Amino acid sequence: MSDLILFWHRRDLRVSDNTGLAAASAQSQKVVGVFCLDPNILERDDVAPVRVTYMIGCLQALQQRYAELGSQLLILHDNPIQAIPRLATALNAQAVFWNWDVEPYSQERDRAVMEALKEKGIQVLPENWDQILHSPDEIRTGSNQPYTVFTPFWRNWSSKPKAEPVVTLQGVTGLTTAEQEIAQQSGVIPLPTAQDLGFVWDRDLVIAPGEIAAQERLEEFTYKSITEYKEQRNFPAVNGTSQLSAALKFGAIGIRTVWVATIAALENSRSDETDTSIRAWQQELAWREFYQHAMYHFPELATGAYREAFKNFPYENNEELFQAWCEGKTGYPIVDAAMRQMNESGWMHNRCRMIVANFLTKDLLIDPRLGEKYFYQRLIDGDLSANNGGWQWSASSGMDPKPVRIFNPASQAQKFDPEGEYIREWVPELRSVDTEYLLSGNISEQERAALGYPLPVVDHKLQQRQFKAIYAQQKAQ
Numbered sequence: 001m002s003d004l005i006l007f008w009h010r011r012d013l014r015v016s017d018n019t020g021l022a023a024a025s026a027q028s029q030k031v032v033g034v035f036c037l038d039p040n041i042l043e044r045d046d047v048a049p050v051r052v053t054y055m056i057g058c059l060q061a062l063q064q065r066y067a068e069l070g071s072q073l074l075i076l077h078d079n080p081i082q083a084i085p086r087l088a089t090a091l092n093a094q095a096v097f098w099n100w101d102v103e104p105y106s107q108e109r110d111r112a113v114m115e116a117l118k119e120k121g122i123q124v125l126p127e128n129w130d131q132i133l134h135s136p137d138e139i140r141t142g143s144n145q146p147y148t149v150f151t152p153f154w155r156n157w158s159s160k161p162k163a164e165p166v167v168t169l170q171g172v173t174g175l176t177t178a179e180q181e182i183a184q185q186s187g188v189i190p191l192p193t194a195q196d197l198g199f200v201w202d203r204d205l206v207i208a209p210g211e212i213a214a215q216e217r218l219e220e221f222t223y224k225s226i227t228e229y230k231e232q233r234n235f236p237a238v239n240g241t242s243q244l245s246a247a248l249k250f251g252a253i254g255i256r257t258v259w260v261a262t263i264a265a266l267e268n269s270r271s272d273e274t275d276t277s278i279r280a281w282q283q284e285l286a287w288r289e290f291y292q293h294a295m296y297h298f299p300e301l302a303t304g305a306y307r308e309a310f311k312n313f314p315y316e317n318n319e320e321l322f323q324a325w326c327e328g329k330t331g332y333p334i335v336d337a338a339m340r341q342m343n344e345s346g347w348m349h350n351r352c353r354m355i356v357a358n359f360l361t362k363d364l365l366i367d368p369r370l371g372e373k374y375f376y377q378r379l380i381d382g383d384l385s386a387n388n389g390g391w392q393w394s395a396s397s398g399m400d401p402k403p404v405r406i407f408n409p410a411s412q413a414q415k416f417d418p419e420g421e422y423i424r425e426w427v428p429e430l431r432s433v434d435t436e437y438l439l440s441g442n443i444s445e446q447e448r449a450a451l452g453y454p455l456p457v458v459d460h461k462l463q464q465r466q467f468k469a470i471y472a473q474q475k476a477q
Helices: 019-027 049-068 080-090 104-119 150-159 177-185 211-223 225-232 245-250 255-268 272-297 319-327 333-345 350-363 368-378 384-395 409-416 421-426 435-440 445-451 460-476
Strands: 005-009 031-037 073-077 095-097
Touching: 005 019, 005 080, 019 031, 019 095, 031 049, 031 080, 049 073, 049 211, 049 245, 073 080, 080 104, 080 177, 150 272, 211 225, 211 245, 211 255, 225 255, 225 272, 255 272, 272 384, 319 333, 319 350, 319 368, 333 350, 333 368, 333 409, 333 421, 333 435, 350 368, 350 384, 350 409, 350 460, 368 384, 409 435, 421 435
Parallel strands: 005 031, 005 095, 031 073
Antiparallel strands: none
């Protein structure tokens, strides 16, 4: 057996601050990366072309980093349960290392790969978490149960010390020419483009792919926007968020690197207001981790509601209303602006995600799983845990102490887009409408017709009453 360790990348598409990669390079100087394009994921009907485009860009950047360090990133396109053990066996690798994941499919897949490798006498890295600051079993209640409410989770999570970024791949070597030929015979292929895989995205990305771009975005955000984050994060017309969600989803940046940047920002802070803003962003990182822990402990969240009253909720699921929502043609300006932003850019502001999810479930009475899937088909940062957690929060079906939360689209627009800038950007046919009417939605039928903008597909007040009545019946059962 050689001294080769294969490191299997998944949602950690970087070299720096990668805990599993650090463990590999500490054990051997011969470390080679591998990424498996998994048909079980790529052939699903909820894969966003923009997300695949970003992922391929991250892989291109990662291949370049490996080459600069004197090693390689190998690409496979096959079921990893067969492909990873086959490659490791062909190369006579001593070990295959990877970082653990919280998602149900990932855990099932990893167990199968682990068993196949162990049968062949190939070492596997023990439990190793990289995408979260604390493992799911580290943050538990006093009675040793997983948390189902965020606030006590946050108190516990924030009280614990956080790990520092790790150093990786110093002085490593890669495959010999002969071993590279063996790898090709074992399924290794050149990295395809997104278009090669059947995914076309011909617009700009909200964040450039790769770890260098992610690091630059983090530095820019923590140097500028984070100081006013708490005040600006809710205004979609303002560039007040980090837009690092795609980088975090694919691991183009390490979560320890991100956390250390927030600590440095706090140390450089000169006011209580700035401290509050930085801590607000830290709390958003904790929300992301809360949803990942929840998915790990309660995998049934991936397929249905957490709250009992919503497990068999009689949603109407009107197809015409759903299509109007998808296309940004509901007649509610703030809702339509948000949906068009996502359809056209592959990203949506978080405040708007809450608005449109609430509208779909509470106004249109449509199952949140349909909206969750549509988001996953469109978003560059589509992540099972974060997407599911956000949708269940908005639909009132998840882990949230407030049972029913109903947003008024007009009130949301008036509060968070007071000048109508966001709406005018994404719903250009309404640019000439006075701000008062633009935000309230009180645009006459004649003016809507003249501007080519639809009438409201439902009456918010009526739908609100109907939803509350149905919910009361569900609770009484």
